[in-house]
Amino acid sequence: MKLDIAVLSGDGIGPEVTAQAIKTLDAIAHTFNHSFIFKEGLVGAIAIDQTGNPLPDETLELCVNTDAVLFGAIGDPKYDNNPSATVRPEQGLLKLRKELGLYANIRPVKAYETLIDKSPLKREIIEGTDISIYRELTGGIYFGEKKLSKDGTVASDLCEYSKEEIERITHLAFKAAQKRRKKLTLVDKANVLESSRLWRKVVTEIATQYSDVALDFLFVDNAAMQMILNPSQFDVILTENMFGDIISDEASVIGGSIGLLASASVGNTCCMFEPIHGSYPQATGKGIANPIAAILSAAMLLEHFNLLGEANAIRNAVEKALELNLTTPDLNSTNPLTTEKVGDFIADYI
Amino acid sequence: MKLDIAVLSGDGIGPEVTAQAIKTLDAIAHTFNHSFIFKEGLVGAIAIDQTGNPLPDETLELCVNTDAVLFGAIGDPKYDNNPSATVRPEQGLLKLRKELGLYANIRPVKAYETLIDKSPLKREIIEGTDISIYRELTGGIYFGEKKLSKDGTVASDLCEYSKEEIERITHLAFKAAQKRRKKLTLVDKANVLESSRLWRKVVTEIATQYSDVALDFLFVDNAAMQMILNPSQFDVILTENMFGDIISDEASVIGGSIGLLASASVGNTCCMFEPIHGSYPQATGKGIANPIAAILSAAMLLEHFNLLGEANAIRNAVEKALELNLTTPDLNSTNPLTTEKVGDFIADYI
Numbered sequence: 001m002k003l004d005i006a007v008l009s010g011d012g013i014g015p016e017v018t019a020q021a022i023k024t025l026d027a028i029a030h031t032f033n034h035s036f037i038f039k040e041g042l043v044g045a046i047a048i049d050q051t052g053n054p055l056p057d058e059t060l061e062l063c064v065n066t067d068a069v070l071f072g073a074i075g076d077p078k079y080d081n082n083p084s085a086t087v088r089p090e091q092g093l094l095k096l097r098k099e100l101g102l103y104a105n106i107r108p109v110k111a112y113e114t115l116i117d118k119s120p121l122k123r124e125i126i127e128g129t130d131i132s133i134y135r136e137l138t139g140g141i142y143f144g145e146k147k148l149s150k151d152g153t154v155a156s157d158l159c160e161y162s163k164e165e166i167e168r169i170t171h172l173a174f175k176a177a178q179k180r181r182k183k184l185t186l187v188d189k190a191n192v193l194e195s196s197r198l199w200r201k202v203v204t205e206i207a208t209q210y211s212d213v214a215l216d217f218l219f220v221d222n223a224a225m226q227m228i229l230n231p232s233q234f235d236v237i238l239t240e241n242m243f244g245d246i247i248s249d250e251a252s253v254i255g256g257s258i259g260l261l262a263s264a265s266v267g268n269t270c271c272m273f274e275p276i277h278g279s280y281p282q283a284t285g286k287g288i289a290n291p292i293a294a295i296l297s298a299a300m301l302l303e304h305f306n307l308l309g310e311a312n313a314i315r316n317a318v319e320k321a322l323e324l325n326l327t328t329p330d331l332n333s334t335n336p337l338t339t340e341k342v343g344d345f346i347a348d349y350i
Numbered sequence: 351m352k353l354d355i356a357v358l359s360g361d362g363i364g365p366e367v368t369a370q371a372i373k374t375l376d377a378i379a380h381t382f383n384h385s386f387i388f389k390e391g392l393v394g395a396i397a398i399d400q401t402g403n404p405l406p407d408e409t410l411e412l413c414v415n416t417d418a419v420l421f422g423a424i425g426d427p428k429y430d431n432n433p434s435a436t437v438r439p440e441q442g443l444l445k446l447r448k449e450l451g452l453y454a455n456i457r458p459v460k461a462y463e464t465l466i467d468k469s470p471l472k473r474e475i476i477e478g479t480d481i482s483i484y485r486e487l488t489g490g491i492y493f494g495e496k497k498l499s500k501d502g503t504v505a506s507d508l509c510e511y512s513k514e515e516i517e518r519i520t521h522l523a524f525k526a527a528q529k530r531r532k533k534l535t536l537v538d539k540a541n542v543l544e545s546s547r548l549w550r551k552v553v554t555e556i557a558t559q560y561s562d563v564a565l566d567f568l569f570v571d572n573a574a575m576q577m578i579l580n581p582s583q584f585d586v587i588l589t590e591n592m593f594g595d596i597i598s599d600e601a602s603v604i605g606g607s608i609g610l611l612a613s614a615s616v617g618n619t620c621c622m623f624e625p626i627h628g629s630y631p632q633a634t635g636k637g638i639a640n641p642i643a644a645i646l647s648a649a650m651l652l653e654h655f656n657l658l659g660e661a662n663a664i665r666n667a668v669e670k671a672l673e674l675n676l677t678t679p680d681l682n683s684t685n686p687l688t689t690e691k692v693g694d695f696i697a698d699y700i
């Protein structure tokens with residue numbers, strides 16, 4: 001197979017970990033006889049620094065014309081504490097999601113046996129946890145109208161959802177549940193929000209088309225508790241953009257390391273793959289960033305194009321690295337490897 | 351001291367646990383020579399059933415004319431799964447908060463030594479945790495304009511904040527931090543939301559008046575992770591309504607039992623005290639509900655009126671009950687007491 005892949009490695013540890021994902025994909029191409037062509041684009045703080053724009057037009061065009069996007073991370077503390085900055089790295093990511101129509105963000109959360117004891121949660125709580133979170137990614141309060149009064153004393157954000165926006169991701173989530181343990185939990189705040197009530201209504205209607213899947217509902221505050229009390233109760237979680245941001249980050253730590261978690265963002269025509277850890281500026285350039293989340297994002301990319309054997313080859317190599325404890329300092333305090341060496345091992349193993 | 355106290359025990363386990371709080375306050379009145387007069391009002395699902403209104407006018411009037419409100423819980427599953435119900439129990443609580451101007455919800459989260467091993471988190475993670483969460487309670491997306499298009503296909507909620515709304519709770523939170531470990535963490539989503547950027551700006555300005563308090567910022571998704579990874583890093587957390595709902599419920603499970611957690615909601619003229627566990631309908635009438643959260647809410651009430659010795663008498667009695675394991679099934683699986691017996695012990699001990 002021939003795939004054109006846009007590489008947007010972005011800020012902080014983004015470039016270091018993305019380089020390992022590319023190395024891994026090169027190994028796959030070599031072993032399985034594929035051709036993957038990588039083309040780089042600027043995004044985030046580095047794009048602002050170089051062009052004034054967190055998502056330059058060339059980058060967007062590049063993404064539109066490739067088969068898939070491999071994303072690193074964006075964000076820089078110099079923007080975070082400056083509430084009046086009008087250009088911010090995150091705008092690049094948000095615009096990309098919107099322009100590419102990536103309406104569903106899929107985040108698998110799994111407790112790896114070898115890492116269970118690194119979790120802040122007790123072993124008996126997390127054992128068997130295997131969740132797939134479907135977060136709506138191009139609607140809600142992220143993209144609703146934002147206002148700041150002229151005198152700067154009143155600010156607002158609109159959380160809006162249409163039936164269509166809810167429907168398309170709901171179908172994806174139900175289909176995923178059918179291939180898994182056949183349970184779908186909608187997380188919302190229907191006791192307070194009008195938009196949540198629309199979610200509940202639309203999802204309930206669609207559920208009749210997937211009668212083999214058990215549907216239940218959880219208020220987001222309760223979901224935030226249940227995620228800690230009993231995470232293995234969940235199979236597929238479906239939720240709107242903001243709640244998905246919070247709940248999926250919360251879920252990301254239960255497995256023992258956020259450095260392992262990959263994500264896929266999909267739409268009707270485009271797709272993007274991204275580690276969920278963010279730019280982690282404190283670690284930049286030190287060779288301590290865990291590349292496995294980026295590498296597993298590459299595996300999700302292969303899976304998306306139905307290259308299942310190839311994706312499994314990556315997963316096996318990753319599990320081997322974990323088993324042998326050939327990992328970065330976050331998982332190995334006594335004898336850690338650098339970001340690059342972990343990438344080398346995984347690529348060689350393939 | 352003479353206090354008029356409105357009792358709104360509400361739905362589910364609300365009445366059972368509130369009865370124990372009243373018993374405890376009666377014991378305090380007797381021992382310390384105070385006069386507490388309790389007057390009951392209807393609220394929630396039971397108020398809908400009896401009057402059609404989740405917050406009848408008489409209840410509101412009662413609350414306005416008393417010194418403090420003791421609240422039980424509201425909510426009933428028959429409303430939760432009916433997105434088109436136009437009258438819902440939660441409206442009673444929300445209206446009460448708004449009408450009484452209870453703009454700050456204060457939730458202490460503490461790891462009790464005797465309960466640490468019941469936590470889903472590991473001992474070394476939660477040891478020393480002692481957080482006070484200041485959640486804004488009368489603004490944001492809870493109270494912004496809600497819309498549903500005529501054809502029912504588009505729904506929206508507006509999240510709006512004014513400078514004044516942010517200022518008043520921010521001052522309370524900084525003052526609390528001054529009396530504690532002098533650290534305040536603002537939780538927001540300033541990289542995406544205009545309203546969060548206003549929060550960050552206003553809080554940063556006010557911080558200059560409290561130079562002995564260290565201020566830092568956390569995005570809400572990161573806060574949801576940090577709460578599990580390292581909860582003892584927090585002292586006072588300040589946040590807006592929706593984020594406060596999620597983060598405080600998440601925090602509530604780290605101590606080992608949500609059945610212990612009390613809250614105070616305060617405004618300029620009125621105040622209300624409430625266990626945070628909710629109506630827990632499955633447990634209603636079984637005598638298994640933990641009354642300690644309601645009893646500790648009564649302690650917060652006394653504290654609010656500067657009856658510190660009295661509040662401590664309650665806390666000591668509660669700690670004794672925990673020490674002797676004279677508790678309900680959630681904390682004691684071998685030889686549990688009923689809700690009432692736990693209340694009896696605490697009142698007698700006082």
Ligand SMILES: CC(C)[C@H](C(=O)O)[C@@H](O)C(=O)O
Nearest residue numbers: 074075090093245541542571
């Ligand atoms: C960087 C930020 C805008 C983004 C989000 O909130 O969506 C990130 O937290 C994520 O989850 O991908």
Ligand SMILES: CC(C)[C@H](C(=O)O)[C@@H](O)C(=O)O
Nearest residue numbers: 191192221424425440443595
């Ligand atoms: C019942 C509900 C409306 C309420 C809220 O979301 O504020 C509850 O969850 C709480 O936190 O007191």
